[in-house]
Amino acid sequence: MGGVISLGVGEPDFPTPWHITEAAIHSLEQGYTMYTSNSGMIELRREIASYLKTTYDLDYDPNTELLITNGVSEGLDLAVRAILDPGDEVIMPDPAYVSYPSCVLFADGVPVRVPTSCDNQFKLAAADVEARITSRTKAILIGYPANPTGAVMEIGDLADIADVARRHNLMVISDEIYNLLVYDTEPVCFASLPGVKDRTILLAGFSKAYAMTGWRIGYAAASADLIAAMTKIHQYTALCAPIMGQVAAIEAIKAGEPEARRMTQEYDRRRRVMVKGLNDIGLTCFEPKGAFYAFPSITSTGMSSEEFAETLLTEEKVAVVPGTAFGQCGEGHVRCCYATSLSNIEEALTRMARFVKKYRRS
Structure with a gap:
């Protein structure tokens, strides 16, 4: 039509900013066409660790607590497959990104949807989350800023969700691919809230803020045991993210702001x-x-x-x-x-x- x-x-x-694309082109000219470590290039993991420390005062060991993924979508798939047993429940907002319930179902989990509406600007309310917790609840899955609504959770709202997760010993998967795209407010990283870093799988990447959707570079940040479990799946299903995309991501995080x-x-x-x-x-x-x-x-x-x-x-x-x-x-x-x-x-x-x-x- x-x-x-x-x-x-x-x-x-x-388009992807030229200096980022140029870095990838130069890497190809230099023969960078091979596999990387399953975990991703250590240079990229170090840059991400430095960024998370500088921006959110979060400490992640680039050797054991970071994994480079084929976009956040793969990171989400790895996260739920690593933590869920068949029948485990994952609480998430409704509406939410289309992959959230599907990835949980693929991992033999049960998506539990929490209604949100424009009456509260599509924010996930902690009381509504807590009301849906059962003996099978394993995790809360959130994604703010949100696709499809553009909703943003303020720090107080996220702190209430964090409190629920702590009291009920739940994991939190936080999809923060849009975290740099905020207006009239400041981004909040869920893992930076008090007492939740070790129970949070932080998912982020380069697709949206740096106009790099086709490069397929994301990352997961979590405790060493969780990253190890995710890497076991990743190494057999994807092996590694493309090396030229990782080189481009290094340039983006160093000079793309x-x-x-x-x-x-x-x-x-x-x-x-x-x-x-x-x-x-x-x-x-x-x-x-x-x-x-x-x-x-x-x-x-x-x-x-x-x-x-x-x-x-x-x-x-x-x-x-x-x-x-x-x-x-x-x-x-x-x-x-x-x-x-x-x-x-x-x-x-x-x-x-x-x-x-x-x-x-x-």
Whole structure:
């Protein structure tokens, strides 16, 4: 279908900064085409350890407590397979990233969804988590800033979750791939909260902040025994992350902050246009504080999320993602990604305004 404006795909529209790409090209020219250690290049692990210490005052041993993964997606898969026995339960928000329940199911676990809504800006409430704990609960899985909602948990909210995890002796898997993409607030690393580092598997990477989605470089930070268990699985299923991607990640973490900051500032500009535009045309949208997604309500049209997305694509050639792709609590919403040009966003809003006017219930 020609002429479609996509607000669907959740990846940066910027190319990887040239100096990062150039580092990888140079490594190929120098013959860096071999396997690395299963754990990843020690140079990259040392840089990550230094970054975590400088940014969050977290101490991780690069030799035993860090693992380079093929993106955060592999890290999540490794984490749940390493800690779950068949039938173990993992508590997670609803809506949430599509891979969360699937990875738990693949590990013979049971995903336990906790409803969230725009009434509390899609934040996971500690009391709601605690109410769902059973004798089979093994872990809490969180991802903030959140895909699909753009929600951010403040430090007090996360501290309440940490308290629940400590009192019930639960693991916490914290997906922080969007942690550098926050607006009007500061990022919080869950593992930096008091008393939870040893029970936290921190997952992060380079895809979003550095526009490196295709390079597939993520990392896991956790206690030595957990990393050892994850590495056992990783070494037989993936062996290692690609060496040229790891070289690029070293350059990104050493010298990529200015470009990452510039891209974040541009996302912020687009975010403001997107959220104001959605509210102006009658699709109520809370203000997302992170990632690059808006999650407006489409209930004013009387359509389901899937019907809205399909009809909007057919009639106005604007692609959005039905909220139900991310859980039952996504019904009545669609995900709109603003990692696209401002001109695309403005034109998409014009088309959506026409669409909403046509279908708005009187």
